[in-house]
Amino acid sequence: MASSLAVCRLHMKGRGSLLKCLQKADTFFRRNIGTNAVAAQEEKEGFKSLYAVQEERQEQAERSVLISCQSRTNEKKFLKYLSRHGDINKYFFYESYGIYAVVEFSNRESLASLLEEAAIPGVSHESMLPFKSRLLSLRNLGSADSPNQQSVQQCQPQTSIPINELIQRLSREESIDQQITSLTDVYQLTEENSRLRFLVCSLLKDIAAAYFPECTIKPFGSSVNGFGKLGCDLDMFLDLDGISGRNAKMPKSGLWLEYQMKRANSERAVTQSILSVIGECVDQFGPGCVGVQKILNARCPLVRFAHQPSGFQCDLTANNRVAMKSTELLYLYRELDPRVRHLVFTVRCWARAHGITSSIPGAWISNFSLTVMVLFFLQRRSPPIIPTLDHLRDLAGPADKSVIEGNDCTFVSDFNKIQLQSNTETLEKLLREFFEFYATFAFNRMSISIRKGKEQNKPEVAPLHIQNPFETSLNVSKNVNVTQLERFVALCQESSWLLQQSETNTPSGGKEGKASTPWGLATLLMPTQVAGIKGRKKRKREPASERIKSLLESLKNTNQPNKS
Ligand code: GTP
Ligand code: MG
Numbered sequence: 001m002a003s004s005l006a007v008c009r010l011h012m013k014g015r016g017s018l019l020k021c022l023q024k025a026d027t028f029f030r031r032n033i034g035t036n037a038v039a040a041q042e043e044k045e046g047f048k049s050l051y052a053v054q055e056e057r058q059e060q061a062e063r064s065v066l067i068s069c070q071s072r073t074n075e076k077k078f079l080k081y082l083s084r085h086g087d088i089n090k091y092f093f094y095e096s097y098g099i100y101a102v103v104e105f106s107n108r109e110s111l112a113s114l115l116e117e118a119a120i121p122g123v124s125h126e127s128m129l130p131f132k133s134r135l136l137s138l139r140n141l142g143s144a145d146s147p148n149q150q151s152v153q154q155c156q157p158q159t160s161i162p163i164n165e166l167i168q169r170l171s172r173e174e175s176i177d178q179q180i181t182s183l184t185d186v187y188q189l190t191e192e193n194s195r196l197r198f199l200v201c202s203l204l205k206d207i208a209a210a211y212f213p214e215c216t217i218k219p220f221g222s223s224v225n226g227f228g229k230l231g232c233d234l235d236m237f238l239d240l241d242g243i244s245g246r247n248a249k250m251p252k253s254g255l256w257l258e259y260q261m262k263r264a265n266s267e268r269a270v271t272q273s274i275l276s277v278i279g280e281c282v283d284q285f286g287p288g289c290v291g292v293q294k295i296l297n298a299r300c301p302l303v304r305f306a307h308q309p310s311g312f313q314c315d316l317t318a319n320n321r322v323a324m325k326s327t328e329l330l331y332l333y334r335e336l337d338p339r340v341r342h343l344v345f346t347v348r349c350w351a352r353a354h355g356i357t358s359s360i361p362g363a364w365i366s367n368f369s370l371t372v373m374v375l376f377f378l379q380r381r382s383p384p385i386i387p388t389l390d391h392l393r394d395l396a397g398p399a400d401k402s403v404i405e406g407n408d409c410t411f412v413s414d415f416n417k418i419q420l421q422s423n424t425e426t427l428e429k430l431l432r433e434f435f436e437f438y439a440t441f442a443f444n445r446m447s448i449s450i451r452k453g454k455e456q457n458k459p460e461v462a463p464l465h466i467q468n469p470f471e472t473s474l475n476v477s478k479n480v481n482v483t484q485l486e487r488f489v490a491l492c493q494e495s496s497w498l499l500q501q502s503e504t505n506t507p508s509g510g511k512e513g514k515a516s517t518p519w520g521l522a523t524l525l526m527p528t529q530v531a532g533i534k535g536r537k538k539r540k541r542e543p544a545s546e547r548i549k550s551l552l553e554s555l556k557n558t559n560q561p562n563k564s
Contacts, residue, residue: 047415050225050331054218060195061202063089063111064104066309068137071099075153078138085117086110092192093153096311101138101153102196131285134203135309156192158311160230163353163525170522174507176428176499179521184345187229197223200310201236207281214242217316220327226334227344227371233359234307238278238318267405271319272296278316279303289314313359322470325402325409326368329469332411333375333386336420340386342427344374346521347434350495353525356488363481365488369466372450372476376466377434379453383421388453389469392418409470428505431521435496439489447475494530498523 069078073093078101082088087106094100105111111134118136121128161169166186170179189197197219205217221235222228264270276294282305283292292305300323303316317323334341348367351357358364378385395412402409412418425433446455447465451472458465460475463485468474498504499520508517518526 047335049413050328054224057194057198058202058216058218060089060104061198063106063108064102064195064199064202065111065114065134065136066199066203067101067103068135068309069093069099069101069153070138070140073099073101073138073153078153082114085113090195092156092195094158094192094196095155096158097308099153099155100309102192102199104195129285131207131287133206133287135287156190158190158193158196158230160187166349167518167522167525168516170520170525171508171516171518173520176431176505176520177426180342180346180427180431183349183521184342187345187349188341189223189228189230189232193230194223196310197234197312200234200307200312200314204236204282204286204314204316207286208238208278210281211277212238212240212243215240218324220320220324222367225327225330226341227330227348227367229345229348234310234312234314235323236314236316237320237324238274238316240274240318267319268301272301274318275301275303275316278318282316321404322407322409325404325470328413329389329392329411330371330375332392332413332415335415336386336418337378339425339427339430340375340378343378343430343434344371346427346431347374350491350524351488354487354491354527354530356484356491361479363479363484365464365477365480365484369464369477369480372466372469373438373448374434375450376448376453377437378430379450380437381423381425381430381433383423384453385420385423385425387418387420389451390453404470407470407472428499432496432499435492435499439492439496441489443485443489491530495524498530 075093079088079091082103085105086109089104089106091101091103094102105114115132115134118132120130121137160166166183169186170182173179173182201217201219205215208215208217216239218237218239219234220237222232223234264273276296279292279294282289282303286292286305288309289305289307292303295302295304300317300320305314305316306312307314334344347370348357351365351367351370356365357367357370375386379388389411392411393408395414395417396410397412397414400410400413442455443464445458447458447467449456449467449472450469451467456467459473462475462478462480463482464477464480465475466477468476503519504523505520508519524530
C-alpha cells in the first residue's frame, strides 16, 4: 500500500520530481560539506578520511548518468551529442550485458538539461512502469556510420583477470615482494569501478528519495575500505540519520512544532519496514535491478539484488552503523601502512583460490574474518606494524566519540596522532610468517582480538573465535565449522612449508610473453601444488614449525641450497 502511494508520487510528478530530487540533493550536499571541517582539515594535511572520500565520490555520482550504448558507438559523435548540455568532466565505457557509458558532467544543470530532453520510450505491445531514472539508452535513427567513420569505444575492464592469467603474470616477477604488489595492482578496484559503485548507490538513492528525500545511500565494506577486489559485491547503507531523531536538538523553551510520526516497537522493526518498502520499489521500478530478495529476518536485515547494468551483486541495509564503523576502521588500518593492503589482498586471493572463502553463504571463513586475522597478525609482529584498537581509542579526541547501540565505537580519526613503530619486515617474510602463525595458532583455546592485539581466552565454544571489534561479545566467525577451520590450518601449514623450499622461492626466470614456470606466490595460488591436504589432515601432525625444521635439516644433509 505504502509503495503504491510512492508510485503515484513518482508517476504524477514525473520529470519534475527527479529534477527536484537532484536539486534537494545539491542543497543537502552543500549543507553537509559546509559543516565538514574535519574533512577539510584532513585534506589540507594530505590525508583523506573515508568520510571525505565518500563525500567527493557521492557528489561526482550525483552529476553522472549511466547510458546503455550500441556495441559500436561512435565515441566522438556520442560526446558531441552529450556536450550540448554542458562540459563533461569524465566518461568511460565498459561492458556488462552490453556496452555502457558512465558520463560525469561538470555541473548538475547539464545533467538536468539532458534528462529534460530524454524521451519516453514508445511501446506497442508491452506496458511500462513510468519511473524515470538516470539510467538511459542511446538510440540512433540516423544512417549507420561507415566502418572508417567509426571511432569505437575502448571498454574499461570491470572484472579481474582469471586466476590462470594471474599465475602466469606473477610467475614473470622477480621477487615474492613484487608478486605480492603485482597481485594487488591487478585485483584492486579501479578508479572507474569505484565511480560506478558510487553511481549505483546514487541511482538507488533516487528511488529511496521518493519516500525519504533527505536520505543518502553510501557504499561500505570492501567497495570503500581499500580491500575490494574487482567483482566484489556492493554493500550499501541507507542513511537516514538526518531524520532519525537520534541527534535531534530540542528547543529549551517556547513553542515549537514537530512532525507526527508513526511509532514502531523497536529500531529493528523500523529498519525492516523501511527495507521492505524500498525493496519493493527497487523490485517494481528499479531499471536493471533483478532477482530482488528481501532478507528481513537476518541479524542485519537486507535487500539483495543484482544490478544488471553494472554487473554488481548488491546488498542494501539500513541502520547498519556499526558496519560503517568497521569499514572506517579497516580503511584507517589500510592507510597506516601499505603492507596491510598487500597482505590482505594476497591472503584473500589465496583463500579464494583454495575454496576457503566463497561468495555463497556457508561455513566458510568470510573475507571480513580473514582481514581481521591479517590485522591481528600484523599487531603481533615485533615491533607491531599496526596499533591495537584500544590504542586507537585512547588517542581519540572528543569529536571522535561514538557509541552505537551501547557499543563503544570510538577511535582516533586524525592520522597524525598515530605514531607507528619502525618495522621493516618484507612482504615475503610477512606472508611466510602469516602462514606459520596460523598454522600453529591455538584455535582450540584462544580468540583473536584486534581490540587488545593479544590472544584472549575463548569465551564460548566455537571452532574459530574472532572477536567482533565493536560488538565485543559477538564472534564474527560464528558460522565457521571444524572442517573449514581444519582446511584453513592445513593450507597454512602447506603454504608455509612451500614458501621455504628453494624450488618454490626461486624466480623461474620467464620472460615477457613467454610462459614461465609458476614459482613463489604463483605456486601458492595453485590448488594442485598445495596438494595432499585431505589425505594428510587425518594424521596427527606435529606443529608445522617442527616439521619444517626437520625438513630443512634433511635438505641441509643432502646439500641442497636453501634460500630461506
Ligand atoms: P567482500 O564483499 O567479500 O569483498 O568483503 P566485505 O569486507 O565487503 O565483506 P561483506 O560484504 O561480507 O561485509 C561488508 C562489511 O560488513 C564488512 O566489511 C564489515 O564492515 C561488515 N561485516 C561483515 N561481516 C561482519 C560481521 O560478522 N560482523 C561485523 N561487525 N561486521 C561485519
Ligand atoms: Mg562486501
